[in-house]
Amino acid sequence: MGLQSTYEPPKLAVKLLSLVCKKKLFEEIEGDLYEYYQGQREEKTKRVANLYYWFHMLNFLRPFAIKKLGQNSNTIIMYRSYFKFTWRGMLRQKLQTSFHLLGLIMAFCVCGFIYSHIKYESSYDSFLDNADDIYRVAWMNQNPQTRTPHPMAQALADDFPEVIDAVSISPIYGSGLTKATVLLKNEKNNITFDEPNGYFVDSTFFDVFSFKPIHGNVKEALQTTWGIILTKSVAEKYFGEANPVGERLTFNGMEDMLEVAAVVEDTPKNSHFRFNFLISYVSLKSLQFNDPWMSWDDFGHFNYLKLAPGTDAKAFEAKIPDWAPKYLGWDEENVEALKTGENKFELQPIQSIHLHSNIRWELEANGSYSYLLIYGISALFILLISIINFVNLNTAKAAQRLKEVGVKKTLGAYKSQVVSQFIFEALFTTFLALALSFVAMYMLETPFNQLVNGNISVADLYQTDVILVLLSIAIVTAFVSAIYPSLYLNSFEAGQILKGLKTTKLGGSSVRNGLLAIQFVAAILMISGSIIIKNQISFLKNKDLGFKQENLLVVEVDDFQGDLEVMKTSIQKSAGVLDVSLVSNVPGGQFNQHPIYAANNPSLRVDAAEMFIDNDLATTLSLNIEAGRMLNKEFSADSSGTAFVLNETAIRELSLEDPIGKQLNWVNNEQLVKGTIVGVVKDFNYNSLHVPVRPMIMMVPTSFGYNYLVAKVSPANLKETILSVESNFKEVYPEGSFSYRFLDDQIERLYLEETRTLKLTTLLSAISIFLACGGLLGIVSIVIKQRVKEISIRKIMGASASQILWLMNFKYLLIAGVSLLIAVPVSVYFMKDWLSNFTYQIGIDPLTYVLTAIAVLLLIGFTITLISMKTVKSNPVNALRSE
Amino acid sequence: MKGTQLGEFEELVLLVVGVLFPEAYGLNIREEIINQTKRKVAIGAVHSALSRLEEKGFLESELAEGTHERGGRRKRLFKITASGKQALEKNHELRNSLFSQIPEMALKIV
Numbered sequence: 001m002g003l004q005s006t007y008e009p010p011k012l013a014v015k016l017l018s019l020v021c022k023k024k025l026f027e028e029i030e031g032d033l034y035e036y037y038q039g040q041r042e043e044k045t046k047r048v049a050n051l052y053y054w055f056h057m058l059n060f061l062r063p064f065a066i067k068k069l070g071q072n073s074n075t076i077i078m079y080r081s082y083f084k085f086t087w088r089g090m091l092r093q094k095l096q097t098s099f100h101l102l103g104l105i106m107a108f109c110v111c112g113f114i115y116s117h118i119k120y121e122s123s124y125d126s127f128l129d130n131a132d133d134i135y136r137v138a139w140m141n142q143n144p145q146t147r148t149p150h151p152m153a154q155a156l157a158d159d160f161p162e163v164i165d166a167v168s169i170s171p172i173y174g175s176g177l178t179k180a181t182v183l184l185k186n187e188k189n190n191i192t193f194d195e196p197n198g199y200f201v202d203s204t205f206f207d208v209f210s211f212k213p214i215h216g217n218v219k220e221a222l223q224t225t226w227g228i229i230l231t232k233s234v235a236e237k238y239f240g241e242a243n244p245v246g247e248r249l250t251f252n253g254m255e256d257m258l259e260v261a262a263v264v265e266d267t268p269k270n271s272h273f274r275f276n277f278l279i280s281y282v283s284l285k286s287l288q289f290n291d292p293w294m295s296w297d298d299f300g301h302f303n304y305l306k307l308a309p310g311t312d313a314k315a316f317e318a319k320i321p322d323w324a325p326k327y328l329g330w331d332e333e334n335v336e337a338l339k340t341g342e343n344k345f346e347l348q349p350i351q352s353i354h355l356h357s358n359i360r361w362e363l364e365a366n367g368s369y370s371y372l373l374i375y376g377i378s379a380l381f382i383l384l385i386s387i388i389n390f391v392n393l394n395t396a397k398a399a400q401r402l403k404e405v406g407v408k409k410t411l412g413a414y415k416s417q418v419v420s421q422f423i424f425e426a427l428f429t430t431f432l433a434l435a436l437s438f439v440a441m442y443m444l445e446t447p448f449n450q451l452v453n454g455n456i457s458v459a460d461l462y463q464t465d466v467i468l469v470l471l472s473i474a475i476v477t478a479f480v481s482a483i484y485p486s487l488y489l490n491s492f493e494a495g496q497i498l499k500g501l502k503t504t505k506l507g508g509s510s511v512r513n514g515l516l517a518i519q520f521v522a523a524i525l526m527i528s529g530s531i532i533i534k535n536q537i538s539f540l541k542n543k544d545l546g547f548k549q550e551n552l553l554v555v556e557v558d559d560f561q562g563d564l565e566v567m568k569t570s571i572q573k574s575a576g577v578l579d580v581s582l583v584s585n586v587p588g589g590q591f592n593q594h595p596i597y598a599a600n601n602p603s604l605r606v607d608a609a610e611m612f613i614d615n616d617l618a619t620t621l622s623l624n625i626e627a628g629r630m631l632n633k634e635f636s637a638d639s640s641g642t643a644f645v646l647n648e649t650a651i652r653e654l655s656l657e658d659p660i661g662k663q664l665n666w667v668n669n670e671q672l673v674k675g676t677i678v679g680v681v682k683d684f685n686y687n688s689l690h691v692p693v694r695p696m697i698m699m700v701p702t703s704f705g706y707n708y709l710v711a712k713v714s715p716a717n718l719k720e721t722i723l724s725v726e727s728n729f730k731e732v733y734p735e736g737s738f739s740y741r742f743l744d745d746q747i748e749r750l751y752l753e754e755t756r757t758l759k760l761t762t763l764l765s766a767i768s769i770f771l772a773c774g775g776l777l778g779i780v781s782i783v784i785k786q787r788v789k790e791i792s793i794r795k796i797m798g799a800s801a802s803q804i805l806w807l808m809n810f811k812y813l814l815i816a817g818v819s820l821l822i823a824v825p826v827s828v829y830f831m832k833d834w835l836s837n838f839t840y841q842i843g844i845d846p847l848t849y850v851l852t853a854i855a856v857l858l859l860i861g862f863t864i865t866l867i868s869m870k871t872v873k874s875n876p877v878n879a880l881r882s883e
Numbered sequence: 884m885k886g887t888q889l890g891e892f893e894e895l896v897l898l899v900v901g902v903l904f905p906e907a908y909g910l911n912i913r914e915e916i917i918n919q920t921k922r923k924v925a926i927g928a929v930h931s932a933l934s935r936l937e938e939k940g941f942l943e944s945e946l947a948e949g950t951h952e953r954g955g956r957r958k959r960l961f962k963i964t965a966s967g968k969q970a971l972e973k974n975h976e977l978r979n980s981l982f983s984q985i986p987e988m989a990l991k992i993v
Contacts, residue, residue: 006954025934031949031956032909032926038952059927064934 007041009034010050013057020066029060078417079424085404086425096778097429100390103771104433104477107386108470109440110764113448114379115466116456121367124270124354129210130306133164135313135347137303138359141337143593143607143694145360148345149296150281153202153303155327162316165207165306168281171273171363172198180558184258184277185250186238193237194737197276200284208306216245216262222280227261229278235263252559269455272353273302273363292671296327302363305347313347320345333603361590370837371757374529378764381522383473385768388515389775391481394426395512396782398485405489406497419486426478434474451763452756484511512779513815520819520856521826523772526765528827528852532844533761536835537754539842545747546684546693547587547621551715552743553577553725554586558707560733568614568709570728576714576721581620582706584612587686588747596646596697598654599663599674606653608646608695609686610666612705617698618681620712628660628679631700641702642675648683650695666697675699688750689840710743769856773863776812781867784808792876801872808868809861816860824849889941889970895920896932897941897971900961908947908958909933933961941967 017033018026033056040049090097125131137148137156153166172180185192203222206213214232221227228249235244244263248256258279267274285294293300307313324345325335337343348357358366405418438461445458461467557567564582572580585591591609598604617623618630626648633639644664651659659677666673683693713721726738748755784791791804828844835841871879889897899915900907913929916922936942942961949957963971 006952025930027956028909028946028959029926029930031953031958032930034954034956035910035952036926056926059925060930062927062931064931065927 006034007038007049009037009053013050013054017057017060020061022065022067025065029065033057082421082424083428085421086428089425090429096393099774099778100393100429101433101436103386103389103774104430105437105440106767106771107383108434108437108473109444110379110382110767111473112437112441112461112466112470113444113456114375115469116460117452117454118372118376119466120270120454120456120460121372122355124272124367125350127268127270128350130309131351132349133307133309133311134208134350135305135307136350136353136357137305138346138348138357139299139343140346140359141343141607143360145299146357146363147299147301147361148303149299149328150294150301150303151296151327152324153204153301153305156303156305157204159323160316160319162308162311163305164308165204166303167202167204167208168301168303169199169201169205169273170301172200172279183250183252183559184238186247187250187256188247189238191238195234195276197274199273199275199278200281201278202281205278208304211267212265214263214265215243216260218262218264221261222278223282224259224261224280225283225286226258227280227283228258229262229264230260231264231266231276233266234276235260270354271364272350272366296329304350313349317345317347365752368753370834371753374533374757374834375760378526378761378768381526382764382768382771385519385522385771385775387473387477387480388519389771389778390426390430390477391484392512392515392775393778393782394422394481395484395488396779398488399786400782401485402489402492402497406492406494409494410498415490418490419482422482422486423479426482427475430474430478434470437470451759453752513811516776516779516812517815517819517822519772519775520816521823523765523768524819524823524852524856525827525830526761526768527855528823528848529831530758530761530765531848531852532827532831532835533754534758535845535848536838536842537751537758540689540751540754540838540840541748543685543689543840545587545689546682547623549587549744549747551713552620553711553713553722553740554743554746555709555711555725555729555738555740556707557582557709557733560736562733564706564709567729567732570732571709571711571725574711574721574724574728576717577711577725578714579616579620579712581616581710582614583617583708583710584610584701584705585686586708586710586743586746587621587684588688588743588750591686591696595667596650596654596695597665597667598656599665601654602665604654605667606650606695608650608666608697611686611696611698612701613645613698614700614706617710620710621684623684624682626680626682628677630679630681631698633700637676638678638700641699642673643678643699644675645679645681645698646677647681647693647696649693650697651680653695664697666699688747690750690838692839769859773859776860777863777867780808780812780864784868784871788871788879791871792879795872795876796880804872805865805868809864812860812864813857816857820849820853820856824853889974890932892928893932893936893941894971894974896929897936897963897967900933900942901963901971904962905960907961910958912961936967937961940964941970 014030017030021029033053036056037049037053040052044052125134128134136146137152139145139148147170150168150170153168157163157166172182179196180198181194181196182198183192184195201222203219205222206218215235216229218229221229228251230238230244238244238249239247239260244260247260249258249260251257281294284291292298307316321338321341321344324338328335330338334343353362353366355367355369355372358368405413408418408421438458441458441461445456448454449456555571557564560567568580568582571577591611593607593609595605596608597606613631615630615632618625623630628645631638631643631645635643637643644666646654646659646664656662656677659680662677664675664677666675681698685693686696687694711725713725722740725740729736729738794804794807827849831844835844895916896912899912899919903911903915909926909930912933913924913926916924916929933942933944937944941964943964944959944961946957947960949955
């Protein structure tokens with residue numbers, strides 16, 4: 001042809017234009033755009049040209065070019081009338097409309113909140129670059145832990161090409177492995193804070209974790225000795241807005257020891273560890289001390305690997321057992337356990353740590369996947385109940401609109417128009433509810449966050465996925481609820497309807513009753529579930545822990561360098577203090593552990609949690625002594641740390657009979673302490689009740705070892721007691737900061753997730769039963785209108801009020817009975833499964849289900865009676881005379 | 884009729900139609916406006932102005948033959964009508980007369 005070929009503009013845009021553009025103008029407009037597009041394609045890439053085409057095409061959507069839809073368009077007139085019908089219908093039945101809206105709003109709010117909460121909880125660490133390739137090395141034995149040897153990270157990076165970067169980190173621990181705070185001081189401006197969350201890190205830290213630097217060179221900062229990296233908000237506390245790089249900080253009284261080398265962004269809230277400052281291991285190593293902590297012998301650090309993209313982590317993990325022994329220097333038995341997979345190094349994907357790991361020494365409290373599941377299921381149940389309400393009420397209402405449809409059809413309405421009217425009405429309601437639910441979520445944001453201790457913000461709801469989910473729920477609900485009425489009403493001939501069809505017969509009641517049953521099942525599951533959750537949680541909270549947790553004041557003394565005995569005596573003198581004891585760890589906290597074995601049976605090693613104590617622990621905590629005696633510093637063996645007290649579990653696992661006086665060896669970092677068992681205490685739950693009691697060893701520390709002072713106080717005049725303890729504390733340690741807590745508060749914090757779940761499930765099950773009863777109320781009120789004549793005739797024939805009420809109630813109580821039969825076994829099955837997550841679990845009390853059943857049946861009966869009463873009491877003549 | 888007034892952009896378009904006579908149509912009017920005034924104008928805006936001007940009777944149009952570069956679509960060529968010419972002249976005169984009435988002092992200050 002000799003003509004140059006032309007470019008085709010985006011088809012969809014052209015199609016759209018042809019749909020909306022006036023016929024008269026279409027040809028020239030499309031021609032202009034076509035010609036314009038050719039020019040653009042010559043100069044720019046196809047993408048850009050397409051984008052410009054779209055822009056200009058959309059710019060044509062102006063009144064002059066768009067097909068006239070105004071007064072003369074049938075479509076517009078029809079929709080205008082649909083809208084009028086919808087609006088008037090809504091106003092006519094205000095109660096029903098508001099219930100519709102309320103139900104949908106509640107469901108949308110609950111779904112929106114729970115969805116964002118779940119999304120937040122599962123977003124942990126996803127902000128990191130290459131988050132998919134970062135793993136933590138965990139040590140999985142009988143008592144799995146997060147910590148592995150320090151040199152391991154570097155060795156893995158050196159020996160395996162698939163490891164691109166590796167880093168070893170550790171929080172700054174005090175003795176007894178409690179996270180220590182550090183006194184940092186800006187000497188120039190005399191600003192001091194007790195700074196928590198300090199970490200030692202390798203110089204490769206920022207190769208693995210992509211926290212954004214703000215000032216200074218982070219890479220060099222981690223290679224210099226005695227440099228410190230601060231986060232932005234910490235830096236601002238000490239130095240204000242100015243760039244602090246080069247300034248100095250005092251570390252625990254060591255004047256100006258640290259130089260601020262860099263500042264990085266604050267750790268996001270959804271990070272599985274949060275740091276306030278970082279100090280390089282380089283600084284520690286420069287001290288030249290030969291700390292076993294830094295060796296292969298101590299599983300005492302957190303190691304993270306960044307693998308090459310696409311590496312199969314499981315396949316890589318399988319190489320470790322053959323590789324590790326050459327560094328670990330273990331005896332054959334241990335190597336064998338490693339090779340058989342009995343004990344293993346596991347790579348945990350970093351993004352799954354928050355919800356799925358939860359082993360010893362997690363850096364921050366982990367979330368719980370099983371609770372998220374409960375939240376999600378509850379939200380779905382509420383949504384289901386609310387959707388069913390909407391569908392059921394719409395279908396029940398259908399018969400009332402028979403005449404309207406008849407008239408419309410006589411006037412020439414197509415079947416499709418009847419369908420579209422009903423869909424329009426339903427869509428209008430659901431979208432209105434959706435819009436209002438966003439308003440409601442704004443108002444409920446803070447209460448919800450307080451309730452679940454959450455971090456969601458409603459602003460996050462404006463994300464495509466949330467909006468898409470809610471929109472599609474609204475649309476699907478509307479369609480489902482509109483299908484039945486429109487099909488049902490379309491099934492009659494117009495003439496037939498107007499001649500007076502028997503409208504008393506309301507079709508679809510079996511479907512509706514089925515849906516009602518589903519609602520009841522959901523509500524019963526939620527009610528019984530929340531009762532069982534409540535029982536389990538109060539069981540955990542009230543369980544005898546083996547010691548008395550009440551009225552125990554815990555005072556931190558870990559940074560006190562003086563004589564703790566003086567401190568103890570001084571606090572003992574305080575008013576209201578009954579007993580005082582010095583300990584390294586308190587129940588409810590973390591415990592360090594080392595292997596122990598009986599001297600006559602060295603092959604049976606048991607890992608035991610250790611606790612440094614003094615003479616008065618048993619009296620302070622009211623521990624029960626099973627055999628022998630507690631420690632006493634008067635005995636030289638006791639004060640030199642070679643007399644041990646074990647708990648029952650330790651004795652059992654070491655299979656010791658008659659343990660008192662037996663020789664026991666305690667392997668503290670390859671340094672063997674040989675001692676004698678002098679006492680056995682009854683098991684007490686020093687960890688949370690999520691885990692069983694594990695072996696424990698107690699002894700008197702040879703040097704430093706006490707972190708806390710535990711004081712048993714009398715419950716009267718607590719305020720004065722605390723003041724008195726504080727003044728005595730200050731007397732001995734004037735420069736120290738007095739920080740205290742109550743032990744039972746701390747223990748309560750172990751069950752935060754449970755408490756939160758309890759609150760949420762109680763609330764959600766209340767909502768669910770409210771919605772289900774409301775739906776029932778709506779249906780019965782419609783049904784009863786259609787049975788007015790029947791009821792009247794029965795009354796005339798001599799039926800009593802109670803007989804008629806029973807007649808109304810019977811069917812629904814039957815449905816509720818069937819629902820109970822379905823729901824109870826399902827509930828038992830799933831709640832057993834849930835309870836089995838707990839080490840200490842309460843059995844399922846049959847009373848729970850009896851209570852649920854009685855409550856549900858009573859509520860249903862009450863609802864129906866309430867709505868029927870008016871009809872039953874009215875004079876039957878009135879009803880029969882109408883028409 | 885309310886719409887016999889010439890808007891600023893409409894006047895611009897009307898003038899350019901005259902400038903491009905007899906080949907004035909949507910796309911080249913837009914290009915001319917962009918070249919001469921450095922304003923950013925969407926094709927739709929030009930068409931909108933053209934259709935308004937035609938409604939007011941300032942422009943008339945006919946469809947020309949389609950060309951290959953337009954994918955065979957015809958284009959609409961615009962011409963100024965007598966009343967269009969009048970409106971332009973009226974505006975021009977009004978402007979000149981107003982401008983000449985400004986005292987010289989006022990312009991100096993600027």
